[in-house]
Amino acid sequence: MSTPLALKIARDYGTPAVVIDMDRVERNIARIQAQCDAAGLANRPHIKTHKSPYLARLQRDAGAKGITCQKLGEAEVMVDGGLDDILISYNLIGEEKMARLAALMRRASVTVAADNPTVVAGLQRAAELAERPLSVVVECDTGRKRAGVETVAEAIALAGQIAATKGLSFAGFMLYPTETGWREAQTFYDEALNGVRALGLNASIVSTGGSPNMKNLGKLVGATEHRPGTYIYNDRMQVAAGVATLDDCALQIYATVVSRAAADRGILDAGSKTLTADPGGGLDGYGLILEHPQARIARFAEEHGFLDLAQSNTRPNVGDVVRIIPNHVCVVVNMVDEVVMVRGDEIIGTLPVAARGKLR
Amino acid sequence: MSTPLALKIARDYGTPAVVIDMDRVERNIARIQAQCDAAGLANRPHIKTHKSPYLARLQRDAGAKGITCQKLGEAEVMVDGGLDDILISYNLIGEEKMARLAALMRRASVTVAADNPTVVAGLQRAAELAERPLSVVVECDTGRKRAGVETVAEAIALAGQIAATKGLSFAGFMLYPTETGWREAQTFYDEALNGVRALGLNASIVSTGGSPNMKNLGKLVGATEHRPGTYIYNDRMQVAAGVATLDDCALQIYATVVSRAAADRGILDAGSKTLTADPGGGLDGYGLILEHPQARIARFAEEHGFLDLAQSNTRPNVGDVVRIIPNHVCVVVNMVDEVVMVRGDEIIGTLPVAARGKLR
Numbered sequence: 001m002s003t004p005l006a007l008k009i010a011r012d013y014g015t016p017a018v019v020i021d022m023d024r025v026e027r028n029i030a031r032i033q034a035q036c037d038a039a040g041l042a043n044r045p046h047i048k049t050h051k052s053p054y055l056a057r058l059q060r061d062a063g064a065k066g067i068t069c070q071k072l073g074e075a076e077v078m079v080d081g082g083l084d085d086i087l088i089s090y091n092l093i094g095e096e097k098m099a100r101l102a103a104l105m106r107r108a109s110v111t112v113a114a115d116n117p118t119v120v121a122g123l124q125r126a127a128e129l130a131e132r133p134l135s136v137v138v139e140c141d142t143g144r145k146r147a148g149v150e151t152v153a154e155a156i157a158l159a160g161q162i163a164a165t166k167g168l169s170f171a172g173f174m175l176y177p178t179e180t181g182w183r184e185a186q187t188f189y190d191e192a193l194n195g196v197r198a199l200g201l202n203a204s205i206v207s208t209g210g211s212p213n214m215k216n217l218g219k220l221v222g223a224t225e226h227r228p229g230t231y232i233y234n235d236r237m238q239v240a241a242g243v244a245t246l247d248d249c250a251l252q253i254y255a256t257v258v259s260r261a262a263a264d265r266g267i268l269d270a271g272s273k274t275l276t277a278d279p280g281g282g283l284d285g286y287g288l289i290l291e292h293p294q295a296r297i298a299r300f301a302e303e304h305g306f307l308d309l310a311q312s313n314t315r316p317n318v319g320d321v322v323r324i325i326p327n328h329v330c331v332v333v334n335m336v337d338e339v340v341m342v343r344g345d346e347i348i349g350t351l352p353v354a355a356r357g358k359l360r
Numbered sequence: 361m362s363t364p365l366a367l368k369i370a371r372d373y374g375t376p377a378v379v380i381d382m383d384r385v386e387r388n389i390a391r392i393q394a395q396c397d398a399a400g401l402a403n404r405p406h407i408k409t410h411k412s413p414y415l416a417r418l419q420r421d422a423g424a425k426g427i428t429c430q431k432l433g434e435a436e437v438m439v440d441g442g443l444d445d446i447l448i449s450y451n452l453i454g455e456e457k458m459a460r461l462a463a464l465m466r467r468a469s470v471t472v473a474a475d476n477p478t479v480v481a482g483l484q485r486a487a488e489l490a491e492r493p494l495s496v497v498v499e500c501d502t503g504r505k506r507a508g509v510e511t512v513a514e515a516i517a518l519a520g521q522i523a524a525t526k527g528l529s530f531a532g533f534m535l536y537p538t539e540t541g542w543r544e545a546q547t548f549y550d551e552a553l554n555g556v557r558a559l560g561l562n563a564s565i566v567s568t569g570g571s572p573n574m575k576n577l578g579k580l581v582g583a584t585e586h587r588p589g590t591y592i593y594n595d596r597m598q599v600a601a602g603v604a605t606l607d608d609c610a611l612q613i614y615a616t617v618v619s620r621a622a623a624d625r626g627i628l629d630a631g632s633k634t635l636t637a638d639p640g641g642g643l644d645g646y647g648l649i650l651e652h653p654q655a656r657i658a659r660f661a662e663e664h665g666f667l668d669l670a671q672s673n674t675r676p677n678v679g680d681v682v683r684i685i686p687n688h689v690c691v692v693v694n695m696v697d698e699v700v701m702v703r704g705d706e707i708i709g710t711l712p713v714a715a716r717g718k719l720r
Contacts, residue, residue: 014456014720048662070663090663091618091627093679096374115619118678146661147619147627258451259475259507267451267507273694274719277637301506302408302690303430303450303719318478319453330662334633335694337717357697357716359634359663360374 001291005345006254006321012347015256015321016270018332019340022348024250025055025232032214032231033063039218039226044068044087044207046229049330051355053081055232066109068227072100073358075110081354084108087207089139089174089227091119091147097360098122102129111135111205113174115148120161120168127167135171136162137205140192142185143178152188156195163201170196172205175220179212179241182219189222212241235329236288237280246288246325251339253287253324253332255305257316266316268297268305270324274335275305280327287324292316297324361651365705366614366681372707375616375681376630378692379700382708384610385415385592392574392591393423399578399586404428404447404567406589409690411715413441415592426469428587432460433718435470441714444468447567449499449534449587451479451507457720458482462489471495471565473534475508480521480528487527495531496522497565500552502545503538512548516555523561530556532565535580539572539601542579549582572601595689596648597640606648606685611699613647613684613692615665617676626676628657628665630684634695635665640687647684652676657684 002010009017036043042065047056056067056078066085069075075086086108092101104110105126114120114136127134138158141148149155155173162170173192177185193203206223208216211230230237233251234244253275259267275286277300286297286305294312297305309315316322326332333339334356341348362370369377396403402425407416416427416438426445429435435446446468452461464470465486474480474496487494498518501508509515515533522530533552537545553563566583568576571590590597593611594604613634619627635646637660646657646665654672657665669675676682686692693699694716701708 010454011456014454014460016719091629091678093616093618093629094370094374096371100374115621116678119618122679141621145621145625146666147664148621150621256453258453258479261475261501261505261508261510265505269451269453270719272636272638272691273717276632277639277691278632279637302694304507306506318451318476319482331632331637334662335717335719357633357695359376359630359696 002321005342006323008347009254009340010256010321013340015254016274017254017340018251018336019254019342020233020251020351022341022343024248026058028232028234028248028250029059029062032228035214035217036226037063041217041223042225044225044227045232046070046227047074047078047355049229049333050232051333051353052351053078053083053354054351056081056083059232065225071358071360072097072104073360074355075104076100077355077358079104079108086110088112091115093119093122095125098125099129101126105130105132105134111137111171113137113139114158114162115139117158117161120158120165124165124167133167133169136168137171137174137207138162139174140188142175142188143181144176146176152191152195155192156199159196159201160199163199170201172203172207174207176209177213177216177220179216182216185220189220193222211238212243214243230330233329236283236325236327240283249325251326251329251333253326254321255324257318257320257322260318264308264310266307266309268307268322269303270305271303272300273302274332275300275324275326276328276331276335278328278331283327287326290323290325292322362681365702366683368707369614369700370616370681373700375614376634377614377700378611378696379614379702380593380611380711382701382703384608386418388592388594388608388610389419389422392588395574395577396586397423401577401583402585404585404587405592406430406587407434407438407715409589409693410592411693411713412711413438413443413714414711416441416443419592425585431718431720432457432464433720434715435464436460437715437718439464439468446470448472451475453479453482455485458485459489461486465490465492465494471497471531473497473499474518474522475499477518477521480518480525484525484527493527493529496528497531497534497567498522499534500548502535502548503541504536506536512551512555515552516559519556519561520559523559530561532563532567534567536569537573537576537580539576542576545580549580553582571598572603574603590690593689596643596685596687600643609685611689611693613686614681615684617678617680617682620678624668624670626667626669628667628682629663630665631663632660633662634692635660635684635686636688636691636695638688638691643687647686650683650685652682
């Protein structure tokens with residue numbers, strides 16, 4: 001059983017195909033922008049999810065103040081595509097990066113994050129090469145054990161180092177609180193703010209992160225902007241986090257059932273080189289098949305998705321084209337050079353994933 | 361602590377960079393070709409590992425009979441690159457695929473695999489469009505529960521269907537025995553061969569698979585060719601399987617330590633969008649850091665690799681460039697548009713991963 005659109009996608013592009021519904025994309029963009037507006041926060045969407053200047057411009061035109069990039073190479077693609085207000089939420093390091101960062105600073109408003117003195121010391125070189133000041137925010141870890149200084153004292157010291165470094169200006173703080181850790185984040189931020197004020201500095205940017213944190217928007221008193229990424233497409237993780245419904249999932253993988261080796265087994269033509277082995281934070285299986293929600297994408301070969309149909313009352317036939325909501329949409333987008341755009345049942349065309357693979 | 365080459369790579373290309381050592385590549389190509397020659401088997405390397413026509417031509421020039429591709433899109437890139445004897449070890453299905461397959465058949469010698477009647481019935485269309493016969497091998501599952509018919513009876517019936525289908529010719533069997541299941545595979549094959557002979561058919565191709573199976577080369581009596589893939593680069597899985605040493609690992613990811621948030625933690629600039637979340641069949645961590653073999657790449661964000669240094673006596677500093685042997689090299693190669701080629705400490709240049717992302 002395949003939908004009419006699935007048959008059209010298979011005929012025109014072949015499978016597996018990564019398909020985005022622009023009606024849903026636009027609805028997601030508008031909804032999250034409205035939530036940021038209502039919370040009095042600037043919206044600075046993270047483009048790692050879509051990696052497309054076209055979609056970043058849609059986000060900007062809907063009201064986003066600027067964008068967030070994780071890698072310098074992503075930022076370069078976005079500036080090429082007409083975006084001009086960029087936060088690179090990443091520790092950039094090394095002379096190759098500094099030369100590229102300097103070139104970018106001449107073309108756009110760029111702020112970077114740092115979480116340690118070595119990175120801050122190195123950033124001086126970019127400002128020197130660009131012959132203009134570089135804004136730097138201090139990344140703070142407030143419980144996730146990812147990037148970011150762990151203590152208030154380090155945050156204050158790093159702000160002081162930034163302010164004292166020729167060519168750099170302290171711009172504020174970047175945080176990514178855990179979904180339940182907003183009180184701790186508030187305490188951290190309040191103390192860090194007091195500390196930098198004692199140094200005669202101020203935090204003009206206080207940036208919070210994450211689509212899962214949309215439900216906590218505005219909880220951090222003093223925040224100036226939010227960096228949601230995944231919301232433009234959504235995925236099983238966002239649905240599990242309670243911030244999206246299946247109808248909000250704008251990206252689906254269309255895959256063909258290429259084998260039914262046994263009654264309780266099947267094989268999709270989408271494997272780990274399409275859906276990725278991202279476990280989605282402990283979700284069951286590697287994606288949700290809309291036509292067969294009880295079927296489990298149990299494991300992968302590189303180009304095969306192995307279906308466990310034992311618990312599924314409905315079972316696909318060889319040749320069926322099915323639609324899959326991925327566990328983690330950001331990593332799936334990064335597998336393909338282009339996505340197919342549709343509106344409802346209408347195919348519009350393809351959209352390049354221009355910053356795909358920009359890992360440097 | 362970074363090697364001189366690591367510093368050169370970081371300066372010339374930036375990190376993370378995927379680097380292949382051509383001395384090791386050539387040595388791996390020669391060694392496995394010699395093993396196939398000694399076993400009296402044709403070598404038909406699987407190009408999913410490197411996705412490069414240049415490297416496929418090196419394999420051919422070293423004695424490989426032809427190549428194996430998993431996806432039609434890979435095969436198209438390889439034929440564009442001058443390869444002309446291709447096994448597509450995959451169930452191809454749908455009119456879009458048949459049109460492309462027909463076009464390819466006009467340009468190269470193509471054999472495809474099939475494991476079910478629906479696929480076989482569909483392949484007729486490609487032969488019709490190409491106006492030439494299509495060779496089809498029957499894929500047999502002998503224990504892995506991947507693709508392939510599960511029973512001898514199905515294998516024989518499918519061979520009969522192929523032979524009876526206008527435009528198709530039965531070419532033989534494709535198997536991928538488990539590392540310990542060669543006796544079962546032999547029984548399956550012997551019975552299937554008897555069965556097809558009773559139909560007046562013969563198996564001119566009997567193809568076995570897998571780099572981990574290099575240690576079993578020649579065990580299947582009657583095999584005509586082998587399809588090793590990963591051996592050209594090797595990885596932690598191959599080392600764990602006992603078919604390669606660390607010195608045989610020709611591909612390394614060069615990554616920079618961008619943060620040391622705490623004494624027992626560190627962060628690489630290579631995350632799941634570089635190293636992939638492939639668990640490598642249960643290996644500990646997501647890669648081996650040559651400079652710090654006790655450091656554990658414990659988890660990922662998309663552009664961050666989180667190091668657990670608790671058990672590591674040596675600990676990197678921020679700014680160090682380290683070399684990583686990945687768990688599963690085939691999926692890492694597919695993340696990047698090009699790899700950097702070196703010989704020992706000399707940088708040669710870059711090589712496009714021409715068939716990257718060819719998932720259709």
